[in-house]
Amino acid sequence: MSTNNQGEVVKVSGPLVVARGLAGARMYEMVRVGEAKLFGEIIEIRGDEYSIQVYEETEGIGPGQPVFRTGEALSVELGPGLIRSIYDGVQRPLDKIAAQYGEYIVRGAESPSLDRSLIWKFEPVAKVGDHVVAGDILGTVRETKLVVHKILVPNGVEGTVKKIAPVEGNVDTIIAVVDTEKGPRELTMVQRWPVRQPRPVAKKLPPLEPLTTGQRVLDMFFPMTKGGTACVPGPFGSGKTVVQHQLAKWANANIVVYVGCGERGNEMTDVLMEFPELKDPESGEPLMERTVLIANTSNMPVAAREASVFTGITIAEYFRDMGYSVALMADSTSRWAEAMREMSGRLEEMPGEEGYPAYLGTRIASFYERSGNVICLGSDKRNGTLSLIGAVSPPGGDFSEPVVQATLRVVKVFWGLDDKLAFARHFPAINWLTSYSLYQEVVDRYANEHYNARWSEVRRRAMAILQREAELEELVRLVGMDALPAEDRLLMQAAKMIREDFLHQNAFDELDTYTSMVKQFQLLNTILHYYDEVRPALQKGVPLTKLLTLPVLEEISKAKLIPEDKLTQFDELRSKVSEQVKSLMS
Amino acid sequence: MVTKEYRTVKEIIGPLMLIEGVEGITYGELTDIRLDDGTMRRGRVLEVHRDKAVVQVFEGTSGLAPQGVTVKFLGKGVELGVSGDILGRVFDGFGRPIDDGPPIIPEKWLNINGNPMNPYSRDYPNEFIQTGISTIDLLNPLVRGQKLPFFSGSGLPHSRMAAQVARQARVLKTGEKFAVIFATMGITFEEAEFFINDFRRTGALERAVLFINLADDPAIERIAVPRMALTVAEFLAYEKDMHVLVILTDLTNYCEALREISAARKEVPGRRGYPGYLYTDLSTIYERAGRIKGKMGSITQLPVLTMPEDDKTHPIPDLTGYITEGQIILSRSLHAQGIYPPVDVLPSLSRLKDKGIGVGKTREDHANVMNQLYAAYARGKNAKELAVVLGESALSDIDLLYVKFADAFEDRFIRQGEDENRSIEDSLRIGWELLGLLPKSELKRVRPEFIEKYYPENK
Ligand SMILES: Nc1ncnc2c1ncn2[C@@H]1O[C@H](COP(=O)(O)OP(=O)(O)OP(=O)(O)O)[C@@H](O)[C@H]1O
Ligand SMILES: Nc1ncnc2c1ncn2[C@@H]1O[C@H](COP(=O)(O)OP(=O)(O)O)[C@@H](O)[C@H]1O
Ligand SMILES: [Mg+2]
Numbered sequence A: 001m002s003t004n005n006q007g008e009v010v011k012v013s014g015p016l017v018v019a020r021g022l023a024g025a026r027m028y029e030m031v032r033v034g035e036a037k038l039f040g041e042i043i044e045i046r047g048d049e050y051s052i053q054v055y056e057e058t059e060g061i062g063p064g065q066p067v068f069r070t071g072e073a074l075s076v077e078l079g080p081g082l083i084r085s086i087y088d089g090v091q092r093p094l095d096k097i098a099a100q101y102g103e104y105i106v107r108g109a110e111s112p113s114l115d116r117s118l119i120w121k122f123e124p125v126a127k128v129g130d131h132v133v134a135g136d137i138l139g140t141v142r143e144t145k146l147v148v149h150k151i152l153v154p155n156g157v158e159g160t161v162k163k164i165a166p167v168e169g170n171v172d173t174i175i176a177v178v179d180t181e182k183g184p185r186e187l188t189m190v191q192r193w194p195v196r197q198p199r200p201v202a203k204k205l206p207p208l209e210p211l212t213t214g215q216r217v218l219d220m221f222f223p224m225t226k227g228g229t230a231c232v233p234g235p236f237g238s239g240k241t242v243v244q245h246q247l248a249k250w251a252n253a254n255i256v257v258y259v260g261c262g263e264r265g266n267e268m269t270d271v272l273m274e275f276p277e278l279k280d281p282e283s284g285e286p287l288m289e290r291t292v293l294i295a296n297t298s299n300m301p302v303a304a305r306e307a308s309v310f311t312g313i314t315i316a317e318y319f320r321d322m323g324y325s326v327a328l329m330a331d332s333t334s335r336w337a338e339a340m341r342e343m344s345g346r347l348e349e350m351p352g353e354e355g356y357p358a359y360l361g362t363r364i365a366s367f368y369e370r371s372g373n374v375i376c377l378g379s380d381k382r383n384g385t386l387s388l389i390g391a392v393s394p395p396g397g398d399f400s401e402p403v404v405q406a407t408l409r410v411v412k413v414f415w416g417l418d419d420k421l422a423f424a425r426h427f428p429a430i431n432w433l434t435s436y437s438l439y440q441e442v443v444d445r446y447a448n449e450h451y452n453a454r455w456s457e458v459r460r461r462a463m464a465i466l467q468r469e470a471e472l473e474e475l476v477r478l479v480g481m482d483a484l485p486a487e488d489r490l491l492m493q494a495a496k497m498i499r500e501d502f503l504h505q506n507a508f509d510e511l512d513t514y515t516s517m518v519k520q521f522q523l524l525n526t527i528l529h530y531y532d533e534v535r536p537a538l539q540k541g542v543p544l545t546k547l548l549t550l551p552v553l554e555e556i557s558k559a560k561l562i563p564e565d566k567l568t569q570f571d572e573l574r575s576k577v578s579e580q581v582k583s584l585m586s
Numbered sequence B: 001m002v003t004k005e006y007r008t009v010k011e012i013i014g015p016l017m018l019i020e021g022v023e024g025i026t027y028g029e030l031t032d033i034r035l036d037d038g039t040m041r042r043g044r045v046l047e048v049h050r051d052k053a054v055v056q057v058f059e060g061t062s063g064l065a066p067q068g069v070t071v072k073f074l075g076k077g078v079e080l081g082v083s084g085d086i087l088g089r090v091f092d093g094f095g096r097p098i099d100d101g102p103p104i105i106p107e108k109w110l111n112i113n114g115n116p117m118n119p120y121s122r123d124y125p126n127e128f129i130q131t132g133i134s135t136i137d138l139l140n141p142l143v144r145g146q147k148l149p150f151f152s153g154s155g156l157p158h159s160r161m162a163a164q165v166a167r168q169a170r171v172l173k174t175g176e177k178f179a180v181i182f183a184t185m186g187i188t189f190e191e192a193e194f195f196i197n198d199f200r201r202t203g204a205l206e207r208a209v210l211f212i213n214l215a216d217d218p219a220i221e222r223i224a225v226p227r228m229a230l231t232v233a234e235f236l237a238y239e240k241d242m243h244v245l246v247i248l249t250d251l252t253n254y255c256e257a258l259r260e261i262s263a264a265r266k267e268v269p270g271r272r273g274y275p276g277y278l279y280t281d282l283s284t285i286y287e288r289a290g291r292i293k294g295k296m297g298s299i300t301q302l303p304v305l306t307m308p309e310d311d312k313t314h315p316i317p318d319l320t321g322y323i324t325e326g327q328i329i330l331s332r333s334l335h336a337q338g339i340y341p342p343v344d345v346l347p348s349l350s351r352l353k354d355k356g357i358g359v360g361k362t363r364e365d366h367a368n369v370m371n372q373l374y375a376a377y378a379r380g381k382n383a384k385e386l387a388v389v390l391g392e393s394a395l396s397d398i399d400l401l402y403v404k405f406a407d408a409f410e411d412r413f414i415r416q417g418e419d420e421n422r423s424i425e426d427s428l429r430i431g432w433e434l435l436g437l438l439p440k441s442e443l444k445r446v447r448p449e450f451i452e453k454y455y456p457e458n459k
């Protein structure tokens, strides 16, 4: 087969360029388009016509201009220097691009993904003479205060370590030489990986541990796991981004990859300004020390938006392969799906539902399939996890639309945001009646063992109260609150306390923004304790209004602000409830 | 560079022309279209395939005959000449002066599409702008660099409100340079006159730049209008250190122009016939608001759109809300009750409020008062609804107080005069007077020390 390294443009329609004369080029190969050398990727081949999605604005490109092959699929650079970076959808470092090209992203801007001016200290783990296979740890580099970067034997390499020693240098420094069947192979701290191809693992396991988030409604009622999948659909302004930001801040993952996909520029700025200031609750170190940001804002080229999600997940998989728990947030997967729809439309593919391509469901599924609790490659059989949380932005807040539906078919946790709650300024506006987590059992088991033996019981009872409240509310709407029997009024009171004093959590309040698992239990348990004390009192003839206006309620309503290091205050609070109820009975 | 002229128009479909036999043409190129009677129109290349180019004609194709036009490709994108002298001038939708002033001598030519701002270079908007309107300042605060649209409906007073904001907006700092850029897309002559007269009456015209595309002006030109306006805004903000307020009205007409082009190209439509890329397209307008690290100026956007059938889930408001940093929603029922400005408080939102208020910016109790007013008004409205179903007698005493609160809130807080410029202290004072209608024990969202300090004791 004859091959060509250069072809020419025949057609330009927005982000889609068609070229010919690229014989030998393969699907998803990267090309450079036009005299401006814009980045692009081959997404369809028909005879001698190659359709290319271009990651930059195509103004000024026209028929006859050259197209250059690169021979490589769209790939990312993996190695020390990823953490604390902010990349665009095709892994260009936005801080370096700003320094080099100014405040606006100009076309053809280029800068290496990993900073070559940074010097790393490599400490070997493997020894000369060791037999190593793909995934084995050659050595480590302390990348940030929170992250020890493990340098792994790249895929396809196996053999005996011939040379390895402590060394300092940039990522291109040779750190080891391995004798392979094909001869000696020099290894550096950096490797490349094509983004559309999942990184291999030894084995996939079901998720077993909770991914805690410090968000009470999530951890208690709709828990997520390390290695699990979740979605956050909701109309605009309902709190998707705040939920995702909260997770990026407080989830107990080792590494966080945050993909801002087709959303607001200021939201990325917000993260960039805030994360270096915020401290990880466990280590006390700045959150930025474990974070990688991918920013393709809505006004950046649409094709790069399609790529950004893959760029992010490949980086996330790479850290998972080191044996870390990694969490990736994508805000918003709808913008990603829309980017696919736009390219599909330009390719004149037969549209499926609402103009989305017929393969929408498969693409979404294959994205979430890259999550998991896994045994990593490498002889030490270490365990790594990758959790995926995608925001979904349905038009008009209508959950029956294709992206929400395709997502719900694959994810295990559904955090449904509700604009009625948001209008009532009940945040997080997660609808507790419709949301669900299929990890409930797994997490119950873990939580009963690690946080409190009564975790699952308390959770179940609280949810039952909320569900009963919803039924009673129908009634109240017809007959008014006063017509309810006294026991039901007590239940309504308990439900209201669960809603206002437990579920409602202000992300912007320094104390309220994060609640540990133990405190979550204490808080909910205290509310249920009140309910358990007042019911018998009512039976014994204490007037309802006395019970509904118990002085201690005021304190319970502020209990969410009890500091994490003063949790014994909850015991005191419960005693107070008992005392106050008792005094009414005497 | 050789300019290329062709007389080979083969098809005219809607606002588009297909020209054959072209060579060396690029995507996005600007074209001059000369009719045989000597009149000129302008176009932009939307697609080029081998020797065929599809050109969108900004002035529309009415009256064009394939045989009677010469198309000249200019080898560059659509550009606007800008200069510091542009203040005080009035242009048509394509950036041609329509006042009696002299031609602009450009300091530089800028492509109207701009480039995406690097998110790394953005500075987070956090400087409070006082608009003098309580429902905005206290409940949905606007900050410099924000994009905050008005979601309105036909017949609602969004123009009067936008003019009031333009007139009254100021920051709590002095000695800075301001400009207002006002761009219209398909609004009526009367509405446009209202703004121009208002600007003239208040002297604001001197520091304003106007781009006027009226209802009977070419529809396709509306695609260019907001981009012209924002190109000038960027120039003034980042090269002339000015704080620029950009008012764009009415984005609904803009979206309709976009839909017209999409339909002519026979693209697969998204919802309600609007193109699937409407979100992306709108974001290239709205995201041009902001601030840049290390630059003095800023661009604050106040887009106005009318919701077809007052429907917030219609693609235009819906996709706008997904991009902008909140929304001010106008209420037909408040308007019908004679309340100006008829801001529908509960579904309105400013997403940047948290960073722009509080000690040193507005006042310590601002956030608490805001939350409490929301909660109390929401509860009052709920109680009113209940009263409609069950009768007032079904309401508890406390709920009756909330009903009273809600009515007073609409009458004294939401309602204000068109020339009434309330300081943030005024708004807070009225807020506290209203909270004074409720017992202190109901004010759960306000810190005790603020209740102590601000709760009106002698009612
Ligand atoms: N967090 C929430 N979840 C669900 N519905 C809510 C929530 N907050 C408010 N609502 C809705 O608004 C209505 C009134 O809410 P809420 O119970 O907070 O008000 P209230 O009983 O009038 O106030 P309070 O008793 O605190 O003085 C409820 O009937 C409920 O339907
Ligand atoms: N947990 C929360 N606590 C307080 N305010 C919240 C919370 N979640 C959301 N909000 C408010 O709602 C607004 C919209 O949230 P956002 O996450 O940006 O919505 P979306 O991404 O769904 O459009 C925020 O600007 C904030 O004012
Ligand atoms: Mg969001």
Ligand SMILES: [Mg+2]
Residues within 6 Å of the ligand: none
């Ligand atoms: Mg109540």
